[in-house]
Amino acid sequence: MELTYLRTFCAVADNGSYTRAAEVLGYAQSSVTAQIAKLEELYGAVLLERSGRGMIPTFAGSNLLPYARQMLALSAEAKGIISGGDQGALNIGAIETLAAYYLPHRLHRYREQYPGMQLRVQPGSEEDIIAAVKDKSVHFGLIFDVPYSSGGLVTLQLREEPLYVVTHPEHPLAAETAVTPEQLEGEALVLTENTCTYRKQLMHVLRESGVTASVDMEFGNLEGIKQAVKxxxxxxxxxxxxxEEELRTGALTGIPLSGQLEPFYIQLIYRREQRLSPVFTEFIAHMQQQPV
Incomplete structure (x- = not known):
């Protein structure tokens, strides 16, 4: 029963409200409220509190959350092994861009092969995803960075991916075959949050070239960035x-940036000690598939 309460607790933390958590879990809101109350009684602490952003974990709740995710992941993994390996849950941490643009069609094909698997994608920063893989909150992580290495983790480079300066098709630089850092001097930039790995790469190249970046807007959402450029x-x-879709239709233009850019790779990470069941091995194979 405690696992049920922990699953409900994670759903409220992820969705920011009892109402949305109830919708996701298929419970009545009163049931969600009652389960959280029982969990708080069990642990002897208030785990959730209301804020301007909805329900958020308290200090005690924030400490419990990674353990709750880990217990749920281990329970699902055990069920999958006992049931023959083709049922259970697969938890994936992914940066927002990969969760939105790389994972969906691959997960769809995987789900067709393993309909008994419950898939859960946990978005976050690269730092959060690496931590989640290490503390067993997720089985696999997807990051986008220069080659990553860690003694306790296996890193698979799925593919190298170019980075583009993205402009409106009628921008004066849109006709260039490459853009130099100096050409970005004074240009209004619309960027991701400052924890983003490829934003850090851009800032490094600009600093090395003596160019002052003019960051006019920041978005945590890629669609917001693309709309701003449009x-x-x-x-x-x-x-x-x-x-890719905007480049194909001509809605946006992508231009390589010249300079000392290190190659970036889409990378899959998982714990070296993790037992790779057949469904996990097949998941890795799906992530390695390249588009036709």
Whole structure:
């Protein structure tokens, strides 16, 4: 029963409200409220509190959350092994761009092969995803960075991905075959949050070239960035996979940035000690499949 309460607790923390958690879990809201109350009684602490953003974990709740995710993941893994390996839950941590543009069709094909598997994608920053893999909150992590290495983790480079300066098709630089850092001097930039790995890469190249970045807007959402560029509010710096559709239709233009850019890779990470059941091995194979 405690696992049920922990699953409900995670759903409220993820969705920010009892109402949305109830919808996701298929419970009545009163049942969600009652389960959280029982969990708080069990642990002797208040785990959730109301804020301007909805329900958020308290200090005690924040400490419990990674353990709750780990217990749920281990329970699902055990069920999958006992049931023959083709049922259970698969928890994946992924940065927002990969969760939106790389994972969906691969997960769809995987789900067709293993309909008994419950798939859960946990978005976050690269730092959060690596921590979640290490503390067993997720089985696999997807990151986008220069080659990553850690003694306790296996890293698979799925593919190298170019980074583009993204502009409106009528921008003066749109006709260039490459853009130098100096050409970005004074240009309004619309970028991701400052924890983003490829934003850090851009800032490094600009600093090394003596260029002062003019960051006019920041978005945590890629669609917001693309809409801003379409409205000519500035230019962006994004991986190709995030703008493939817009480049194909001509809605946006992508131009390589010259300079000392290290190659970036989509990378799959998991714990070296993790037992790779057949469904896990097949998941890795699906992530390694390249588009036709």
């Amino acid at each position: 409205h000519r509010w500035g230019m962006a710096f994004l991986p190709r996979y995030a703008v």
